Amino acid sequence: MTNPLLQDWNTPFGIAPFDHIADEDFASALDTALRQHRDEIDAIATAKQPASFANTLEALEAAGKSLDKVLSVFFTVAGADSNPAREALQRQFSPQMAAHFSEISGNKALFARISQVWENKDALDLTPEQQRVLMLTHRSFVRAGAALSGDEETRMKEIKARLAVLGTDFTQNLLADERDWFMALEEGDLEGLPEFVINSARNAGEEKNAGGPVITLSRSLIVPFLQFSPRRDLREKAFKAWVARGANGGKTDNRSIAAETLALRQERANLLGYASFADYKLETEMAKTPQAVRDLLLAVWEPARAQADADAKILTDMMQTDGVNGPLAPWDWRYYSEKRRVAEHDLDEAALKPYFQLDRMIEASFACATRLFGLAFKPLDVPLYHPDCRAWEVTRNGAHVAVFIGDYFARGSKRSGAWCSAMRAQAKFPSVQAPVVINVCNFAKGDPALLSYDDARTLFHEFGHALHQMLSNVTYESVSGTSVARDFVELPSQLYEHWLEVPEVLSEFATHAETGAPMPQDMLDKVLAAATYDMGFQTVEYVASALVDLAFHDGAAPQDPMARQAEVLEALGMPAAITMRHATPQFAHVFAGDGYSSGYYSYMWSEVMDADAFEAFEEAGGAFDPARAAALEEHILSTGGSRDAGELYTAFRGRLPGVEALLKGRGLAAE
Template sequence: MQRRSFLYATASAAVLVAFRNSLSFAKGEPAVPADPLLSPWTGPYGGTPPFNKIKPASFKPALTKAMELKRTELAAIAGTKEAATFDNTIGALEDSGRPFARTEAILGVYTSTLNDKTMQAIEKEVSPVLAAFSDEITQNEPLFARIKAVHDGRKAAKLAPDQLRITEVVYRNFARRGAALGKPQKVRLAEINKQLASLYTTFGQNQLADEEGQTLLLETDADLAGLPDTLRAALAPPKGFKGKAKGVISNTRSSVDPFLTYSPRRDLREKAWRMFISRGDTGAHDNKPVITQILTLRGERAKLLGFASHAHWAADDNMAKTPDAAMALMMKVWKAATLRVREEVADMQKIADAEKANLKIEPWDYRFYAEKVRQAKYDLDQNEVKQYCPLGKMRDAMFWAANQL
């Protein structure tokens, strides 16, 4: 079951890797084995991932080799005899690890959009390994010493604006991840990050298990009433389905939301809505204990890094800078936002009352009556718009936008 759009994830990975390769200080890369995961991508737009040549079993050995290659490159940077400069330290660091970046990018596509049982097992195994590798880089003291030297002398070196910005970002990223901590703190930080990596994977896989394992069956023609033909086709029982259902709503947003929008069956809308919001909330896949562990570890990590809370650590590297500033911004728009929601619900309630539906708008009614309001106010039918957005055109538009960036 897909957690994110395959097209979106692939395009994002391709754009990021292609952009990295286009940086002005990029010097190339070391020779790599003839492995589709490790080798440079070919084709337009800076190259595209060779998905037709990739097998899940290749990920672990490819990652192992990619980490070895990056370790070799980083050791060369950290062991350079010459004084640290932008070119031999920051630029070299940014240019290192291309095979690793490609492999990790494709792994991200597979684990987020093509995550079957095989990939789930791989993700569970490699997530803590990748977290440990990240800490290994961050906690490389000779490497950080060189980064700090370039950062401290950045003004005297009269770096170009892009070099200055990259130097500041690299130094800040290392510092925020504990590069300047003492050894005991670094050891504990690495333990926390490995635990968090495993917990994040568990959280996602718990939710995915409920998405894959829970469905709402539409058993009669009456259950399909009011649904557009395109949605009926999308909800048709999959090949090999055992049963006599007329339709199957999977526990995913792409399946539930359209049903909530078009089905006049309020009883079924409520069942679909409750199924969807209960993912990872009960039973064997209950994420509440996982969330508790994540919050506890995040709090401990924040304290190790010198912050009052995880929120303070996260906000420090963003525009808001503090949790209070972020909360103030939210509260600034809160009154207007809630007022608008009340207006929208009132419009929906008017239509429900006019139709003598004898109901009060509930969460499972929102999309259904929002569509009615849209049609009443603007004469806009989403199904009419769809014909102008075929998959091929949307794909072309995505790659056009990526190319412009």
């Protein structure tokens, strides 16, 4: 037992001892942890005593702690700091894990005991949280195929194993395309670029050992390049590389993976008696049905497309005034939109960016949590998996609440996007454990690191997820933190973005990187006035992705997903100068795993609630109203999945919301 992954971690707050863990430790640790978990499951399934909540459901909650430790460390480093050894391990582990959990969900004796407790639930003296854990556990086993037998059971296991492999391959192909491509810039190519873009390009060039500045496919670098570069030829080259990720032919092409994934999901749903994968997936969400999702998205689509079409005409006129003939292209939109923003709002991103220092925005996100929830943040000096990472102890009234880790900078070893995960979730059973939560982002490095306004929103968004984990106060880990319906999980994160827009927050923390001066009032006013600028574009690119995702899963799986994508976009009347936010070959939300499959709409479903929820603060005493903050923690942030999502929101707000607040918040409501 010398493997550090399997030992007790006598570290501050039980943080993983990253400085003692080597890649060679993972495989043997996983084998041991899987064997231990299998033995624990067998003991539960073959127990002689009659099945009870304690010896079955609570025993399941207590099982697998070693496995949790191994996987939490591995998947953290595999996603945020990958290397060839870790990529090989991920390909090895994916089918192992799929087989392991298929074995558990297919354990007939175990399912019989869970069913026995479920059938006797009314005679048991269970707390509301225990009733919820029982219902969710029983339902998850049924939905995993526990009631199947014979050839159907065998086929379900095969499907799960294959889907695990495909999801890993999709992720690694996308990472390879993002890591391998870059566009070298000569000194003359830097003309027109603001200093922060040039600095980021030089830093990226150093990482790539390119001998000069480069543009990579990191969103935090390529988007400002598309905004500011007057070189239409370079914008076109960079944009085409960006949207071609996963579709370049050869071994990293994801198109056949997407097709096979959709076919297997459809077969999986049919085995369980559902007409489509969307019917299966949405049954447990707030939306419940594909039609409810479609109704929401189309209600937003029409005003968004109308706004985007009107904006496109203005940008086309600007482009033609520059002497560029022909239609507005996708690599033109951001460039001319930025020029229009400067003209109409007198708001220059290059002048704005020095006011959004990464460190100050971290301070701002912490300060809001202090005012709302009484949390305090103290830096921790502990070994982490990469020098870029930072850690803080989170306390309230002097008592330990959580450990928060931030990993903010883009690098070639990190997959794209931003995410939050709990390396250890909050629970009180079988013993009290405080959460260890990590936010991972992909911001461009700089000295100091400067964020765009959109980057700052991302930071607040992910910290909202972190608060959901850190303020969790439930008994059982299976309903802790973000273990909620997919279309509810984005509520805390999207709601927290609103505090970035609070004038007093910007006044205090948006200070100039060189002078330290606060953002001038006239600039602050312009930032807030421009909050819904270009919202037609942003909404169209998102909703198009969500509707394509839904179309992939609602009905028969398409044999050619790219053709189906084209059909959906044509039927919608997709503006020619806007592309999906995530085209199919790079749609990791949907194809890197089941997480957001048939569920990408959930950001907008949650936005309906977050717009309405922030209105509750404004209607009360303002953004920091203590009564509303206490209600938010009591009914949403602390409760995890211990109650139905609709019940939780109604408890907080008194009712469920309509789409009106969302349209108003996006500036798309009819005047």
